[in-house]
Amino acid sequence: xxxxxxxxxxxxxxxxxxxxxxxxxxxxxxxxxxxxxxxxxxxxxxxxxxxxxxxxxxxx
Numbered sequence: 938x939x940x941x942x943x944x945x946x947x948x949x950x951x952x953x954x955x956x957x958x959x960x961x962x963x964x965x966x967x968x969x970x971x972x973x974x975x976x977x978x979x980x981x982x983x984x985x986x987x988x989x990x991x992x993x994x995x996x997x
Contacts, residue, residue, distance in 0.1 A: 942971060953978070954995045964989050983995045 944948045957967050968975045980988060987996040 942973060946981055950982055950987055950996055957994050963994060
């Protein structure tokens with residue numbers, strides 16, 4: 938079950954990138970911490986044309 942993640946995809950993007958940056962989290966670490974599947978999160982953000990960049994550890 939998702940842990941109070943923003944529903945708006947643009948706000949979600951900002952939240953995800955901020956959390957990963959501030960806590961030096963990979964995508965899998967973020968998803969584990971916030972109880973969301975990687976595929977589900979990636980799909981939500983790909984709907985607004987963002988993809989995960991593992992080198993930068995953020996959605997771009």
